[in-house]
Amino acid sequence: MKRKDFITLIWISLATSLFFFFVFTDEKNIEGFLFTILISSMYSFVLGIGNGLLNDFLNKKFPWSETTTKRAVISIVSILIINIILVYFCNYMNFVVFQKSATTEEYFSGKYNYANWFTINIALLISAFLHAKNFMEELKKTSKKEVVEQKLIAKSANAQFESLKNQLDPHFLFNSLNVLSSLIDENPNQAQKFTASMSKIYRYVLEQKDKELVTVEDEIEFAKTYCDLLKTRFEDSVDFVFDVKKEDYRLFVVPLSLQLLLENCIKHNFATSSKPLNIKIFSENGTLCIENNLQVREQIKESSGIGLANIVQRYSLLTKRNVFIEKSEDYFKVKLPVLESKPNVINIKTENNDMAYERAQKRVKEIKSFYGNLISYCIVIPFLVILNLITSPKSLWFYFPMLGWGIGVVAHGMSVFAMGKNWEEKKIREILEKQNKK
Incomplete structure (x- = not known):
């Protein structure tokens, strides 16, 4: 104490x-x-x-x-x-x-x-x-x-998401400038076209980087434009195939995910006209896949893995569905979950959380109501007892309000703690199940 x-x-x-x-x-x-x-x-x-x-x-x-x-x-x-x-x-x-x-x-x-x-x-x-x-x-x-x-939690999630999104600009710009630098020496005319196209692509990057999700259609269109730029540089050394179902176009993916995966394909594999790098983008069981034949390039410096890690972390903030990676001796495949809804990062699973919050708020009100009733009982009844003993000690009438109100308090407590909404919810579920069986 x-x-x-x-x-x-x-x-x-x-x-x-x-x-x-x-x-x-x-x-x-x-x-x-x-x-x-x-x-x-x-x-x-x-x-x-x-x-x-x-x-x-x-x-x-x-x-x-x-x-x-x-x-x-x-x-x-x-x-x-x-x-x-x-x-x-x-x-x-x-x-x-x-x-x-x-x-x-x-x-x-x-x-x-x-x-x-x-x-x-x-x-x-x-x-x-x-x-x-x-x-x-x-x-x-x-x-x-x-x-x-x-x-x-909200601030932490928001800060984490902003940090992940901020990785996109320097990563994309660095790789694009590398491509442009190569084209300036190889083909100045193509370098000019590449610069114009890169400005369009970078505009898309700036427009989409603040979004949590974009439609598959937008991401595919952007990926096709980016693939055209890669074809400009690599010509017959790289081949792209798009086979995405039309019904998936209105679903959602993380923005710039395909661009990062395309960069990884080019970065980690060699491509020549005799051994072209084949990259395929297609739909498969509720996922958007990007697959390439494995032609591993020897690298002096080990890869940092920023691109793929960025995608995995951003998906983890938006959904429980995982990004799957498959690798064999012949191919490398990444499966991106396509989402039906467009959630908000700050309010992950907002609908469920809002419903849970409303139920919790209602529960708190019920408990507060019971204890308000109990506190009133504890204040009023002793006052009535003392008043009864002072005014008419031979006629004890305080029993009636004490017992009547006491039974009401007990019933109120039973409804809040013993039965309450759990009983109602069980009954509702039972009735609905019976109706569904009929």
Whole structure:
């Protein structure tokens, strides 16, 4: 327990002692007042510290944020047991030890059952209020923590995606300039045409680099233009075949993925007129494939693998479907998943997350509503009990609102924690399954 909790218990002890001293004590003197403070402090500190230690223990073993339903059930049972024990102890100390109004045998014979029962009810109400207050505090902390975590995740994903996209410009430009540099020496006229075509291609790069996905049709058209540039340089040494199904044209792929894979084909394989490099782009089982015959070029420096790694990482941020790579002695193939929807990087699986968030938000409202009801019960009922005992102690009418409202609180708790929406969802699924079978 914290320091502020002890200060709160001191104020509760003082307020309770003043109330009982001026309302129920016949002889109002210093000794009577000090004795009332002693008794009130005993009840306040024994019950307060006992429930506080219980609450701290349950928070460590069964946190509200992780096991809400289990924690609620364990809290109810443990609160009931611990408060019965503490109340019997406090009443024993009060009536047997301090006031000496009864012996131990008389106390346990049932003479003080009514006093014990009444005190237990008051203790349970106050304890339930404190545990509900703790739940609301934990819920608030958890909500803030989750909001911060989600913001960090979103920022991290966004930064990662931006970093991956920024690799495209220098990578593409570097390779294009290498091609242009070769053409300037080999064929200046072709170099001029290449420069004009490269400007068109680079415009596409600039237009598409900020997009998460582009249509297969756009990517194929861009790839064909890029292949024309490669044919300009390599002529008969490279051959391109496009065999993509028309129905796949409206699906989506990662932008510039084909361009990066075409670059890899040229970079890692040699191509001559006697041994041309055959590159084929085609559809296969929900994927867009690029395949080339394997003619591995000897390289002094090991490849960094930026192009292929870039594609794999960008796909991992957008979908659970993987990029597949097949390699044999004769060919090398990369399979790119084609996607039916166009998600947003920041909100990965937005629809599912939104639905889950709405359900969680509704669940939190239900739990808050129950604890609001419980807190109101814990505040109003003790007030009615005290009012009844002061105004008409011989006619105990507080039982009716306490029992009636108590049954309502229990039913409310059952609907939130025991049955709730799970029961409704199960029933809905059962009815739908029966209708589908018909």
